[in-house]
Amino acid sequence: MSVWSELTGQRAAIELFREAARASVDPAGGVAGSGQRMTHSWLVTGPPGSGRSNLAYAFATALIAGDPDGDETTRIQVEARSHPDLHVLATEGVIIKRDDVRDIVKRSHYAPSVGAHRVIIVEDADRMTEQTSNFLLKELEEPPERTVWILCAPSDADLIPTIRSRVRTVRLQVPSVADVAELLERRDGVDPVLAERAARESQSHIGMAHRLATSADARARREETLRLALGVRSASSAVATAARLLELAGDDAKAITALRDQEEREHALRSLGLAPGQAVPAALRGQIKALEDDQKRRATRSLRDGIDRILVDLASLFRDVLVVQLGADVPLVNRELGDELDRAAAAATPAATLATLDAIQIARTRIEGNVQPTLAIEAMLVAAIRRPTPIRGAA
Incomplete structure (x- = not known):
């Protein structure tokens, strides 16, 4: 099964990442006739729910596996965040601080343990403080040969200009309601009518659509929210x-x-x-x-x-x-x-x-x-x- 099979609504971005992953193992650094070349610093942008993190992890799987479609063993380890060549910088707080970055920067200089690349994913890169962004800047300019940085943010405007100038940006679109509904049916076995409603009411936010499709309580809370707002009279x-x-x-x-x-x-x-x-x-x-x-x-x-x-x-x-x-x-x-x-x-x-x-x-x-x-x-x-x-x- 391809690592890209559970993604939806981002055909152009998927093809770009597949070509880049293929180029990463090509001695010439590119794919004949594709016009694609591999770079070592990426920024994936898109609105909440567009699947930017999922795409980042799929790309990481392909890079580590050395195969544009990944392999099952690497996919399982990446999904579990347990692969030795994958490092994730995320925060449960409001901002990512410089101290959060320091350790992962050190790890970025290690050679890959078992995979073709060592990959560092920065989720919610827009939460980095300016000091943190400047600290990371040098790493994005001159990463080790087989280290790849993948940053995720709602928009490239959420990052400082010097970061934007040193990454290759891939902009995602909002998936269509039909695309999200089809994913819920195929991946989660959701009834087509419920899948369409969840996709529509979530406004194509993939994660929220999954919750609405699989949780009656979540649907009930949303409906109560809307009826309460319509009932305000004073x-x-x-x-x-x-x-x-x-x-x-x-x-x-x-x-x-x-x-x-x-x-x-x-x-x-x-x-x-x-x-x-x-x-x-x-x-x-x-x-x-x-x-x-x-x-x-x-x-x-x-x-x-x-x-x-x-x-x-x-x-x-x-x-x-x-x-x-x-x-x-x-x-x-x-x-x-x-x-x-x-x-x-x-x-x-x-x-x-x-x-x-x-x-x-x-x-x-x-x-x-x-x-x-x-x-x-x-x-x-x-x-x-x-x-x-x-x-x-x-x-």
Whole structure:
């Protein structure tokens, strides 16, 4: 099975990476007639859910295996993040600091252990501080011959210009709803109707589409979020709704992290030679404490991501309201809420709906800038209050 078979909607990028992987083992450094050449510093950009990390790991598999389609053994090790020639720089916090980079830079200078290349993947490279970016700069300029850096970020504009000038950028597009639905059917065995709805409601975000397709609780939380927003009629209801939305974001974050946290803890205990239920010796408690601290930082980030996801869903809701108001021939994201969308469209003008969409974006910006989420969401919901609009000429 090709390492690329579980990816979707990125045909041009996949072909480029396959050609580069083939070029990496060609003595001439290129593929006849392809125009492709291998470079040792890459940047993969694309919106959240476009699959940039998945593509980075698939490319890493091909490079390490020395085969443009990878091999099964390397794929399994890369997916488990256990291959000795793969190093991943990620953070459960808000930023990647210089200290986070220091150790992985040292490892980048080792020759590959068993593979054709040593690959370093930097997830969320946009979270690097400027000091960290400058520290990494020299490594991107002159990496060892068989070391490859792959950075991932939403946009090349999220990185400093000197980094951008030293990497080859591959820009991903948003997969189509049909592409994501087909992936859910093929990979996860999801019913076609549910797969299409999950792909549409996630707005082609592959990870979110998977969650909506496989978790009834996630679908229920999303639907409650939208109905709550449509039911805001006063400042007091805006305050109550904001509190409930934060509860839903918290529930969603816990659902995402709880299983992963438990699996990580069990794996850590096994690796330390401890049986299930066995007390942790004092000498090993520091390692378990470090793991718990990492999990707490991840929970904080997961909550922030959950709040932002709610705001993205609300933006899709009021985008649909605007489509109904304008009578535009554009597919609705939340078409199952047809009657509610019609009522919301009749309760305000298009200008008011545009103001609501602006308020949602302002709330996202404020929360990103560390404004208290409760205050930001309350202000947004006040702007979203729907009041019946008088009809001109009515008696």
